[in-house]
Every structure is written in structure tokens, then in C-alpha cells.
Amino acid sequence: MYCKIFGHDYKVSRDVTSYVKEYSCNNCKKELTTNSKGDLIELTPKFKEINNMLEDIHNKRKLRF
Numbered sequence: 716m717y718c719k720i721f722g723h724d725y726k727v728s729r730d731v732t733s734y735v736k737e738y739s740c741n742n743c744k745k746e747l748t749t750n751s752k753g754d755l756i757e758l759t760p761k762f763k764e765i766n767n768m769l770e771d772i773h774n775k776r777k778l779r780f
């Protein structure tokens with residue numbers, strides 16, 4: 716109800732890479748993520764999977780350098 720009036724209150728819930736992040740709303744827990752084009756989209760299980768892979772690749776790169 717709050718979100719319908721004031722809009723969602725998104726906070727970054729996870730840094731996947733430097734440019735892909737996951738967001739969740741403080742009030743209704745709705746989740747968003749950044750896609751490859753930099754748009755905010757709904758965080759579906761499919762995208763959660765993609766983000767997990769991205770994070771994996773990202774972390775491996777960090778270790779190498």
C-alpha cells in the first residue's frame with residue numbers, strides 16, 4: 716500500500732559486478748536488477764541465475780589480479 720502511494724524504496728541488496736546490482740524495496744521486498752543494457756528490470760529466478768554466474772566470473776577476475 717505504501718509503495719502505491721510513495722513509490723518503492725529501493726536499496727542495493729547485492730553488488731553483482733561494478734555495473735550490475737540487485738535492489739530490493741524496503742517496504743514490499745520487490746526485487747529489481749540491472750540488465751546488460753543498464754536498465755532496471757524485475758529480478759526473476761532466471762536473472763538471479765545470470766547474476767550468480769556474473770558474480771562468479773567477477774570474483775574470479777578479482778582473485779587473478
Ligand SMILES: [Zn+2]
Nearest residue numbers: 718723740743
Ligand atoms: Zn515497494
